[in-house]
Amino acid sequence: MNREELYESIGGIDEDLLERSEKTAASGKRVWKVLLPLAACFGVLLLSAALLRQSFFTVEPTVPTESTEPSQQPTETIQQPTETTQRPTETTEPTRETIPPISPDSWEVVYNDYTDGIDALIAAPFGYFTEKMSQEQIKLLLPDALLERTDIEGRAYYKAGNEVWYARIWMQVDGYAVGVFYKYYPTCIIESFKGIASVCGDVEYHVMEETREKKITKKKYVETETPGVYWVEEEETDEVELITERLRAEATINGVPMFFFMDVESKYAEEEKKIFKEILTAFATYPEGMPAIDEIKPMEPRNSYYYNYSLEEARKDETFGSYLPQQIPEDWDVRSVERFYEEETQTNELVIYVKPDEREGWYVWTLIAGDRTGSDTDTLQLSPELVKQYVERYEPISIGNGEIKVRIGSKWRDYHDYQWICDQLISLQNVRRYRYYEKEADKGSDLDAAYKYPITQTWG
Amino acid sequence: MEDEQIIALYWSRDEHAIVETDRKYGTHCRSIAWNILHSEEDSEECVNDTWLRTWNAIPPQCPKRLGAFLGKIVRNLAFDRYKAANAQKRGGGEVEAVLEELGECVGATTSAESCYFAKELSSAVNLFVRGLPEREGNIFVRRYFFTEPMEQIGKRYGITVNNVAVILSRCRKKLREYLQKEGYGL
Numbered sequence: 001m002n003r004e005e006l007y008e009s010i011g012g013i014d015e016d017l018l019e020r021s022e023k024t025a026a027s028g029k030r031v032w033k034v035l036l037p038l039a040a041c042f043g044v045l046l047l048s049a050a051l052l053r054q055s056f057f058t059v060e061p062t063v064p065t066e067s068t069e070p071s072q073q074p075t076e077t078i079q080q081p082t083e084t085t086q087r088p089t090e091t092t093e094p095t096r097e098t099i100p101p102i103s104p105d106s107w108e109v110v111y112n113d114y115t116d117g118i119d120a121l122i123a124a125p126f127g128y129f130t131e132k133m134s135q136e137q138i139k140l141l142l143p144d145a146l147l148e149r150t151d152i153e154g155r156a157y158y159k160a161g162n163e164v165w166y167a168r169i170w171m172q173v174d175g176y177a178v179g180v181f182y183k184y185y186p187t188c189i190i191e192s193f194k195g196i197a198s199v200c201g202d203v204e205y206h207v208m209e210e211t212r213e214k215k216i217t218k219k220k221y222v223e224t225e226t227p228g229v230y231w232v233e234e235e236e237t238d239e240v241e242l243i244t245e246r247l248r249a250e251a252t253i254n255g256v257p258m259f260f261f262m263d264v265e266s267k268y269a270e271e272e273k274k275i276f277k278e279i280l281t282a283f284a285t286y287p288e289g290m291p292a293i294d295e296i297k298p299m300e301p302r303n304s305y306y307y308n309y310s311l312e313e314a315r316k317d318e319t320f321g322s323y324l325p326q327q328i329p330e331d332w333d334v335r336s337v338e339r340f341y342e343e344e345t346q347t348n349e350l351v352i353y354v355k356p357d358e359r360e361g362w363y364v365w366t367l368i369a370g371d372r373t374g375s376d377t378d379t380l381q382l383s384p385e386l387v388k389q390y391v392e393r394y395e396p397i398s399i400g401n402g403e404i405k406v407r408i409g410s411k412w413r414d415y416h417d418y419q420w421i422c423d424q425l426i427s428l429q430n431v432r433r434y435r436y437y438e439k440e441a442d443k444g445s446d447l448d449a450a451y452k453y454p455i456t457q458t459w460g
Numbered sequence: 461m462e463d464e465q466i467i468a469l470y471w472s473r474d475e476h477a478i479v480e481t482d483r484k485y486g487t488h489c490r491s492i493a494w495n496i497l498h499s500e501e502d503s504e505e506c507v508n509d510t511w512l513r514t515w516n517a518i519p520p521q522c523p524k525r526l527g528a529f530l531g532k533i534v535r536n537l538a539f540d541r542y543k544a545a546n547a548q549k550r551g552g553g554e555v556e557a558v559l560e561e562l563g564e565c566v567g568a569t570t571s572a573e574s575c576y577f578a579k580e581l582s583s584a585v586n587l588f589v590r591g592l593p594e595r596e597g598n599i600f601v602r603r604y605f606f607t608e609p610m611e612q613i614g615k616r617y618g619i620t621v622n623n624v625a626v627i628l629s630r631c632r633k634k635l636r637e638y639l640q641k642e643g644y645g646l
Contacts, residue, residue, distance in 0.1 A: 003563040004543065005581070007555075010562075010604045011535050012582030015528030017589055018605060021598040022527075153622060170622060175633060177626040 128165055129305030130157045131298060132344060140292040141169060141182060143282045149173050156296050159185075164296045173275050180283075181259040182293045247276045253286050256293055304342035311337055311352075320350040463526040470518035477518075478511045485527055489534040495607040496538040496555045497545075506541055510534040535605065554607050561628065562604065565636040588638050592631065599624060600631045 133154035139147060141154070151172035157165040167182040249260040260283075262276050307313075314337045315321045338351045461480045469477035489510055493503035510533045523529035542555055589597045599617065602608045603624075610628070614621045 003559045003566050006562045006566050006585070007559055007604065008536075008539065009582040009585045011532060011539070013586050013589055013601060013605050015523070015525040015532070017586075017597065017601055018528040018531055019525050020594070021601040021606075151622075170620070172622070172626055175626065175629050177623060 128157055128159055128307075129298075130155055130342075131303050133167065133169070133296070134299060137296050137299075138169060140295050141167060141180075141290075143286055143290065145282045146171060146279065156298070158298050162298050164293060167293055167296055171279070173279065174271075176262065176272055176275055178260065178262045178276065178279055180279075182291060183257045183259065184293050247273065249276070249280055251280075251283065253283060254290060256291055258283065258291075303344055305340075307339040309337040309339055309350075313337075314339065314350060314352070317350060319348070466526060467518060467522060470515065471522075478515060481511060481514065481526075481530070482507075485530050488527060489530055492531055492534050492606055493538040495609075496535070496542050498554070502541055502545075503538070506534060506538045509537050513537070531606075535607075554609055558604060558607050561632060564632050565639060584639065584642050585635075588635055591638075592634070596627055596631055599627050603628055 133156050137156065138152055138154045142152070146152070149171055152169065154167060154169035156167045159165050164184050166184055169180045169182075171178045171180070247260075247262045251258050251260075260276070260280060262272060309317070311334050317339060320339075334352065336352075339349075340351070341348050461484065466477055466480045466484065469480060486507065489507045490503050493506040494500075497503050497506065510530060513533050514530060517533075521529075539555070589600055592600060595617070599613055602613045602616065603610070608616075610621050610624045614624045617624075619627075
């Protein structure tokens with residue numbers, strides 16, 4: 001057997017598994033969308049907490065440092081928690097007691113599903129930026145023993161005033177990923193643990209376990225007349241298998257609360273537990289003075305930032321503001337407006353999440369600057385009647401002079417959804433329609449196809 | 461149009477079946493072909509071949525999941541085309557990256573025996589994917605069936621590219637062990 005044969009054999013994967021991968025992809029987005037309002041709520045709470053802190057600390061209003069890169073960075077100062085640019089020495093040892101009493105119980109399920117969901121659980125300030133940490137910065141946070149591991153990378157999150165908010169490091173140890181979060185500001189919330197299973201040095205760690213019934217399927221393949229296509233006859237038996245979901249640990253080391261986690265599964269749990277414990281031990285024996293999170297400073301130039309906008313603030317955005325709809329219909333609910341720039345991935349976009357009337361799912365408008373292509377997806381259910389109501393003709397559109405593209409998120413690459421949203425967007429903005437693919441792209445039938453060709457028309 | 465309606469068109473030998481299939485699944489199939497071939501022209505031809513093969517296959521077949529059914533056909537056709545085009549060279553692109561990754565799980569030889577076991581191998585791989593945790597299984601499918609770039613997978617599931625790479629690495633390790641255990645000589 002060689003790799004080509006293996007690749008071809010993967011072509012025989014059952015159709016339900018293929019379909020499942022599509023559906024789960026959509027639900028993943030949906031879970032994330034559910035977190036957005038939560039994060040927004042946390043943001044409000046944290047603002048309150050931050051303002052409360054102000055009354056205790058001597059503070060100076062933060063003026064976000066002007067950035068030379070990227071030029072598209074919003075010039076508006078977004079409403080932010082007015083943290084001081086000077087390290088608040090009163091909180092050198094933030095403790096759990098300083099965390100606002102928000103129960104994490106209801107987050108548990110979501111948190112288990114997605115490793116990066118923790119990003120949404122860490123209540124970020126209204127504006128922050130993030131950057132990949134240099135190896136020098138990582139060295140400030142890790143015990144020497146772990147520096148020898150390969151594939152260590154970290155990302156620091158800064159408040160708009162250049163203050164470190166939290167840092168996150170990923171280690172890949174023997175093929176297993178272990179995440180470590182360093183929480184600096186007391187108002188940076190990370191989920192609490194429900195129970196403690198074991199103690200490793202000074203570090204308590206918790207192992208979540210659950211059992212679930214997993215159906216074991218026996219399959220018989222029946223050849224069809226089409227080469228490479230087989231029918232499958234299935235027999236299923238029920239079997240209970242122990243599934244270990246996640247290892248988690250927390251510790252306050254030299255005043256810095258830290259959180260560790262690692263996805264595991266039953267078959268390899270012992271091996272992963274060993275690695276996890278090894279890492280905990282390394283941290284538990286941290287030398288005095290570590291970790292030096294307060295020495296993590298942003299590198300210049302900033303290479304990414306993120307803002308939660310209000311729609312009004314977004315309209316003032318230099319890059320995208322003029323392309324936003326001036327009016328949102330009454331039955332359209334704008335839930336979130338996000339501005340994100342990341343040099344590393346050439347991301348420069350503004351995303352608007354809207355939900356029309358009571359319909360399930362989310363619509364996403366993404367305005368993208370530059371040449372970044374690709375597709376964004378979200379779930380969307382449209383009734384045929386509604387499609388008929390809005391669809392007059394199908395014309396992919398672009399807005400702007402070729403530098404701004406509109407990406408419409410809806411059900412995965414669904415023709416009618418794109419069409420409907422395009423019509424909506426056009427009607428909201430009262431702009432002209434354009435067919436910009438007439439010759440070379442006449443094979444194309446949707447926005448994705450359109451992205452493959454340069455957009456040259458202008459409008460005004 | 462619902463899948464059942466499209467299939468009914470095939471069964472009634474109505475050529476609108478192809479139009480409706482293209483309308484509903486054209487982008488999906490072109491995406492799969494593109495991931496493998498990275499050629500507009502080849503992808504388009506591959507998709508057209510897919511419609512023809514589907515036309516010939518239905519009836520007598522009556523797929524329950526038309527999208528997946530088409531996905532398999534277009535993937536097979538695209539990979540056949542890829543192999544023909546790359547018989548004399550080793551090209552780059554996503555499929556080459558995927559093949560390199562899969563190379564970790566197998567040996568380097570082709571034997572008559574291994575060809576004989578091709579169908580059984582497919583069945584074994586299928587069981588392997590079913591045995592994976594759902595998220596890992598889905599990521600495996602996106603990468604090694606749909607040949608999607610890791611960046612796209614990461615975005616799809618809301619995880620980092622690094623995390624995708626780690627999960628895939630873990631999957632390949634398990635697959636190698638599984639195939640050895642199942643007697644597919646590596």
